[in-house]
Every structure is written in C-alpha cells, then in structure tokens.
Amino acid sequence: MTLQNDDQPIADSFPAPYPKTSPTELQSKITFESLLSTVYVKPDLRVMDKYPNTDGHIELTDQHQHPIGKIEVQLKTLADDDLITPKYQCAKHFLKYCSDSVLPVILVAVNNAQKKAFWLSVDEDVIIDANQRITGESVSIKIPYENCLDGQNHAYLAAWEKLIRAAQTKVKGYNGLLQEKGLLETKLKQLEEGLRPSSLSPEALTEIHIFLNHYNTILDTEFAVMKQTLYARYWKIGIGIASYSVDRCAFVLIPLDSGRNDPIIRELAADSFFKRHEALFDGTILSYSAHISQNTIRNNPxxxxxxxxxxxxFRIMEKYNLPVNEPVIAHEYLVNFIDSFQVTLGFEPEQDTYSLKQLNFILKEALPVEIAQNYNFADWVKDFNYNIDSTKNTRPHPNLTRRKENAISLLKADFVPAVKVTVSSELYHMELIYYYLDLLLQSGEQNAIRMYQPEMGPKINMKFDWANWKMPAIIANLELFFQNFTRLYQKYVYQNFRHLQQELDFYDEINTIFYVLVFDDDPAKQPFLEVYKLNADTEVVPKSYFFKQSDPVCPVSRKERFEMEKWDCDFNGVHYKILSVSVETLDFLFELSPTYCLINKQVTKKLKQFFKSKEEVQDTY
Incomplete structure (x- = not known):
C-alpha cells in the first residue's frame, strides 16, 4: 500500500535529535583522551550522560599493563571566561555522589581551543569546602591551573595513582580490634551449641524482623564505622531469642557470617546452656539483654x-581512636608514639623528623627479631604478642643498643626466628600506627614531622606542674592546634559518621568560636581556655579563632562580661552576640594525641545528645 505525501506523518517527521551540546561534549571527550598516556591510562568514557553523575571511568595500569585501579570521571567543557582561572559550577547531586563513591572521582574541564584539560579530585576537602559555601543547588569549584593535561607533562599519573592507593587503603578499612574480632569468632562458635531453629509464631517473627531491620539499618548507615570496625566479615546482625511474650523478651544479638547461610532468627536453648557458658555473655562482645516490664522488641523497636x-x-569509642585520612594527625600520632618509645625503637630523642621507613622496618622486622632472640620461650610457643607499653620512657642503655644491632645483623643474614612476634600497645592503637604509616608512605612522605614544640614544661608531672610551664611553647602549640582542629574534626566526622554530619556539626547552631587562653602571673592559678560561642549579625563563614587574654586584638573581655554584663563584641568589622561561655582545661595538650583527645570529647558529647533524642530504652539489664 502506497500513501500519498499528505498522508505520511511518520515519513515526514525526523528521528529524535542528539542534544545540541553533543558535538561539544564529543569533542571534549576526544580532546581529553588525546592528552592521556596510551600506555598507562585506559579510558572508558561516554558522552551525553549515559551514566548518571559521571561520564564513565579511566583505569590506570603499570608498564606491564597490569591494572592498578579505576577513577570515575565527570567530563565538562571549559567556558571561555574560565580559561585563565579554571572552575566549574557543580550540582549538589554530583557532590553527593562524590561523597558516597567508593572510587575516587575527578572533575575534568576541557579547553578544546588550546587542546588542554584541567582536573580536580573531588575529595573530602573539596566537598567540605563546598558544603560551607553552597547556598542553592550548585556551587563553583575552582580547579588548580597546575593540574593541567597538555599531552607532554605526565605528572598526573603519579597523582592519580596516589588517589587510587588512598581509596584502596580506605576501602581495605581500618583493621582494628583484632583481638576482639578473634574473641567474637570464638564465642560465636561456642554459641552455636545453644542455637536451634525458631518455633515462634508468625506475629512474633514479624515483630522481630521489624526490630532487626531497624538495628541493621542504623548499623549500615549512621554507625557504619562500627560495623566496618568490628563486624567487617558479617553481613547482618541476627538474633537468638531466649524468651518472647506479650510483656517481656530476652535475647542475644548474633553477627551472621557472610560465608554462611544461617537463619537471621533462631532460639536459644534452655537455662542450662547459660549456666554452662556464662562467660559468653560478659558484656564484652555478646550481650544478653532481658526486658521484664515490657516487650521492647514489639513496643519500641x-x-x-x-x-x-x-x-x-561507646565501649569501642572508649578504647580505640578512629582513623582520619589527614597527614597532620598522622604526623602528630606517629611522632608522639616515637617519643614515647624512642629507646625501644632506636631513635634519637626529640628529633624534628623521624624516618618513616626506619619506623616501618623496626616495628615489622627488627623489633620482632630482637624480642624473639632475647626472650626465653617454651618449645611449643610459635606466636608471641609483645606489649611495647612497658618500655615507655625507657632510659638508653648499651645493652639495648647491642640487642637492636644484633637483630639487624641477623635480618641481613636472612634469619627467620622460631617465634613470630607481633608488637602491640594499649596506649597507642597499633593498627592506627600502621594505618598512618601506610597513609604517609603512599603519599610520598619520607619522614614523620614534629608538629608541636616538645619542651612545654618539666618531664615529670608536666600536666599538673603549671607553675613551671614554658608559656611561649604552650602558646605556640595552641596556636598551631587551633589552626587545624576544626578541619580535622570535620574530616573525622565526614570519614566516620557521614550520615550524622548534621548532628555532629562542629558549629551546630552557631557560626563563630573564640578560644581565649587565660593565665595569670600567680603560679597557684592554673591556666585555662575560655570558649566563647557566638553568632554574627551578618552572614559569615563559620570559623574558630585563638587569642591570648592579653592580646590587644582579643575582642572579648572577662572583666566586661562579669562586671558590665556585656554579651556582645566586635571583631574584624562584624558585630557578634555571645551565646555561651565555657571553660576548657589544657589537659588535652599533654595527652598522647591532643587532637584525638579533644575530638573524642566533643564527638562523645554530641553523640550522647543524639542518643538521648532517640528516647533510648531504660530497662535493659
């Protein structure tokens, strides 16, 4: 059948066109790929938004074409006005994607006319900065001009490999709580004896499933760091029910191994099992929970x-520090560790820098051999956990030096000790030591750098002997500390509590903090910090400031506040209202890690408020 022209609406129409921007996008893709090394970079990019949030990925390889890892790419065309100072207006949903992505994400802006491209890793620092500035649905992100791809300079390869290695370290995770993990595995094996299939009613099973869904959702989101730290090999938390009725319940929570097909709900054996295995439920790993006034699983899951x-x-928080991918805190933690055990580790005291490779070698090779050779072990001992804490502040001795030299000589001769020694510490979390060693070494760092002046006062009882504090060193260390603290706190929260950033926000409902050091000439009076929380009359970027009470520029005065009831001030041309004033001792400055001490204190306080708002159940015993 032949249709007349005026009866051919389909024939007279056109296929749907490509977006008007598609030629430009395609040219940007071609330009970008032409600037990449064909040996070390394998691009897999699409244009016209086939992939949401990104335009595909690139994969780095070594010289033998073995894959190193992948980076996701968001490819954009650089506007003519932005050629000298590259920048791009990034949408909020794209930044959210970068925030949650396991792989590193780079933003690439292409200048087709000059055959150049500029790239930026959209990492935690970029997102934190954008989060402070964004007011609408997008925010302008500057791209460093030195991050230029021109087809000649291949410095980007090392930078991109560093991004991949950092992401791999992060994904590999923080392998902390090793002893507790081992204890958990042992207890779960013992618990199997007392578990049997569930015979509960459909109504009861529904109620328990609702409770477990709440528990696992919270563990997968708001407190994912707890699951990653302690339950990394377990896919869900199940339950063993001891009793279940309308007005009471008793149970134990059971991590479910991802390599097994265990039911999520089981029942526990009779009381005789508890009597024989009472140590299983000592509250350290497995906790038996009973509710006798109401069935809280049913009523308030x-x-x-x-x-x-x-x-x-909080049991975990009290014992362990969580990691932060940040060199400043890595340097602080490692230098303080070396200072504590400098004789045991073979370092000269109070150096400005310490070799990271030497520390790595001593901890993983030389010190284990030294201990294996100088301790008397029974023939059956094959593994030994050496706690380094007992050697804190050990004085130098020629015998200790000779022991270390002998161990190094044995290693050079390919000696393998009969006993495998592992170095441990309760003062410092050893997994965190290795975490920060890897972080700095993979970043190309050679040394752990001292952040703070060491001579703050007498060696003995320094924290309490404030009459003999060296105030210039104290002041210099406080100034440096508060230059970094807010940023480190925000990165700590971002990395470990991404779903609780609003609840743990450093500034909360304020936008400015003044830390004021107060000290008198009277040695009987302990120096301290006054912490002023303020709000500006105009919009300002949230920020913290450190002052000495005697500074002419210090905008707040204790005398004015107490004698004149003055609760406002002016600073840098901005008028502020003082909302609250509190006191902070300087004890944190003398802790093994000042930054962790104050971060943990503030996070703990905010999390207690958060849990309180959730109306936690009170009748658990």
Missing amino acids: EALSYSLIKSEF
Missing part, C-alpha cells in the same frame, strides 16, 4: 535498636 548500639559503640 527503633528506640531499643539505638539503646543497644549506644552501649556497644
């Missing part, structure tokens, strides 16, 4: 979930 997670989480 969400509140019960938060209550149980709170107890477990």
Whole structure:
C-alpha cells in the first residue's frame, strides 16, 4: 500500500535529535583522551550522560599493563571566561555522589581551543569546602591551573595513582580490634551449641524482623564505622531469642557470617546452656539483654535498636581512636608514639623528623627479631604478642643498643626466628600506627614531622606542674592546634559518621568560636581556655579563632562580661552576640594525641545528645 505525501506523518517527521551540546561534549571527550598516556591510562568514557553523575571511568595500569585501579570521571567543557582561572559550577547531586563513591572521582574541564584539560579530585576537602559555601543547588569549584593535561607533562599519573592507593587503603578499612574480632569468632562458635531453629509464631517473627531491620539499618548507615570496625566479615546482625511474650523478651544479638547461610532468627536453648557458658555473655562482645516490664522488641523497636548500639559503640569509642585520612594527625600520632618509645625503637630523642621507613622496618622486622632472640620461650610457643607499653620512657642503655644491632645483623643474614612476634600497645592503637604509616608512605612522605614544640614544661608531672610551664611553647602549640582542629574534626566526622554530619556539626547552631587562653602571673592559678560561642549579625563563614587574654586584638573581655554584663563584641568589622561561655582545661595538650583527645570529647558529647533524642530504652539489664 502506497500513501500519498499528505498522508505520511511518520515519513515526514525526523528521528529524535542528539542534544545540541553533543558535538561539544564529543569533542571534549576526544580532546581529553588525546592528552592521556596510551600506555598507562585506559579510558572508558561516554558522552551525553549515559551514566548518571559521571561520564564513565579511566583505569590506570603499570608498564606491564597490569591494572592498578579505576577513577570515575565527570567530563565538562571549559567556558571561555574560565580559561585563565579554571572552575566549574557543580550540582549538589554530583557532590553527593562524590561523597558516597567508593572510587575516587575527578572533575575534568576541557579547553578544546588550546587542546588542554584541567582536573580536580573531588575529595573530602573539596566537598567540605563546598558544603560551607553552597547556598542553592550548585556551587563553583575552582580547579588548580597546575593540574593541567597538555599531552607532554605526565605528572598526573603519579597523582592519580596516589588517589587510587588512598581509596584502596580506605576501602581495605581500618583493621582494628583484632583481638576482639578473634574473641567474637570464638564465642560465636561456642554459641552455636545453644542455637536451634525458631518455633515462634508468625506475629512474633514479624515483630522481630521489624526490630532487626531497624538495628541493621542504623548499623549500615549512621554507625557504619562500627560495623566496618568490628563486624567487617558479617553481613547482618541476627538474633537468638531466649524468651518472647506479650510483656517481656530476652535475647542475644548474633553477627551472621557472610560465608554462611544461617537463619537471621533462631532460639536459644534452655537455662542450662547459660549456666554452662556464662562467660559468653560478659558484656564484652555478646550481650544478653532481658526486658521484664515490657516487650521492647514489639513496643519500641527503633528506640531499643539505638539503646543497644549506644552501649556497644561507646565501649569501642572508649578504647580505640578512629582513623582520619589527614597527614597532620598522622604526623602528630606517629611522632608522639616515637617519643614515647624512642629507646625501644632506636631513635634519637626529640628529633624534628623521624624516618618513616626506619619506623616501618623496626616495628615489622627488627623489633620482632630482637624480642624473639632475647626472650626465653617454651618449645611449643610459635606466636608471641609483645606489649611495647612497658618500655615507655625507657632510659638508653648499651645493652639495648647491642640487642637492636644484633637483630639487624641477623635480618641481613636472612634469619627467620622460631617465634613470630607481633608488637602491640594499649596506649597507642597499633593498627592506627600502621594505618598512618601506610597513609604517609603512599603519599610520598619520607619522614614523620614534629608538629608541636616538645619542651612545654618539666618531664615529670608536666600536666599538673603549671607553675613551671614554658608559656611561649604552650602558646605556640595552641596556636598551631587551633589552626587545624576544626578541619580535622570535620574530616573525622565526614570519614566516620557521614550520615550524622548534621548532628555532629562542629558549629551546630552557631557560626563563630573564640578560644581565649587565660593565665595569670600567680603560679597557684592554673591556666585555662575560655570558649566563647557566638553568632554574627551578618552572614559569615563559620570559623574558630585563638587569642591570648592579653592580646590587644582579643575582642572579648572577662572583666566586661562579669562586671558590665556585656554579651556582645566586635571583631574584624562584624558585630557578634555571645551565646555561651565555657571553660576548657589544657589537659588535652599533654595527652598522647591532643587532637584525638579533644575530638573524642566533643564527638562523645554530641553523640550522647543524639542518643538521648532517640528516647533510648531504660530497662535493659
């Protein structure tokens, strides 16, 4: 059948066109790929938004074409006005994607006319900065001009490999709590004896499933760091029910191994099992929870979930520091560790820098051999956990030097000790030591650099002997500390509590903090910090400042506040209202890690407020 022209609406129409921007996008893709090394970079890019949020990825390889890792790419065309100072207006949803992405993400802006491209890693620092500035649906992100791809300079290869290695370290995770993980595995094997299939009613199973869904959702989101730290090999938390009725319940939570097909709900055996295995439920790993006034699984599953997670989480927080991918805190933690054990580790005292490779070699090779050769072990001992804490502040001795030299000589002769020695510490978390060693070494750092002046006062009882504090060193260390603290706190929260950033916001409902050092000439009076929380009359970027009370520029005065009831001030041309004033001792400055000390204190305070708002259950015993 032949249709007349005026009866051919389909024939007279056109296929849907490509977006008007597609030629430009295609040219940008061609330009970008032409600037990449064909030996070390394998691009897999698409244009016209086939992939949401990114335009595909690139994969780096070594010279033998073995894959190193992948980087996701958002490819954009650089506007003519932005050629000298490259920047791009990034949408909020794109930044959110970068925030949650496991792989590193780079923003690439292409200048087709000059055959150049500029790239930026959209990492935590970029997102934190953007989060402070964004007011609408997008925010302008500057791209460093030196991050230029011109087809000649291949410095980007090392930078991109560093991004991949950092992401791999992060994904590999923080392998902390090794002993507790081993204890958990042992207890779970013992617990299997007392577990049997569930015979509960459909109504009861539904109620328990709702509770477990709440618990696992919280563990997968708000407190994912707890799951990554302690339950990395377990896919879900299940339950063993001891009793279940309308007005009471008793149970134990059971991590479910991802390599097994265990039911998520089981029942526990009779009381005789508890009597024979009472040590299983000592509250350290597996906790037996009984509710006798009401069935909280049935009546308030969400509140019960938060209550149980709170107890477990603070148990971990009290014992372990969580990691931060930040060189400043890595240097602080490692230098303080070396200072504490400088004789045991074979370093000269109070150096400005310490070799990272030497520290790595001593901890992983030389010190284990030294201990294996100088301790008397029974023939059956094959592994030994050496706690380094007992050697803190050991005085130098020729015998210790000879022991270390002998161990190094044995290593050069390919000696393998009969006993495998592992170095441990309760003062410092050893997994965190290795984490920061890897972080700095993979970043190309050679040395751990001293951040703070060491001579703050007498060696003995320094924290309490404030009459003999060296105030210039104290002041210099406080100035440096508060230059970094807010940023480190924000990165700590971003890395470990991404879903609780609003609840743990450093500034909360304020936008300015003044830290004022108060000290008198009277040695009987302990120096301290006054912490002023303020709000500006105009919009300002949230920021913290450090002052000495005697500074002419210090905008607040204790005398004015107490004698004149003055609760406002002016600083840098901005008028502020003082909302609250509190006092902070300087004890944190003398801790093994000042930054962790103050971060943990503030995070703990905010998390307690958070848990309280969840109306936690009170009748658990």
